[in-house]
Amino acid sequence: LTHDGRAPLRIPAVPVRPLDTVGAGDSFDAGFVAALLRGLPLPQALEIAAACGALSTRAHGGTPAQPTWDEAAAAVTRNGKNQ
DSSP, X not given: OEXXXXXXXXXXXXXXXXXXXXXXXXXXXXXXXXXXXXXXXXXXXXXXXXXXXXHGXXXXXXXXXXXXXHHHHHHHHHHHHTO
16 A cells, blocks of 8 residues: 555555565565666556565575566566456
């Protein structure tokens, strides 16, 4: 949940079976920055960030499960269809 200066934004979580949450916040941050640098608006940047943070928990350790851009985007698309 965040606010864009006009209205609250609620971004759904990407469902995963987490094995290890080490680095999930860092992955969220990296996805958010990468999305903003690609010019995505705030809601879409947050969706990518949420996907990156969630997907990074699929394996033990901070880096083995880091998603690619395409994996994060696919997770956002799948998640949108499940809402």
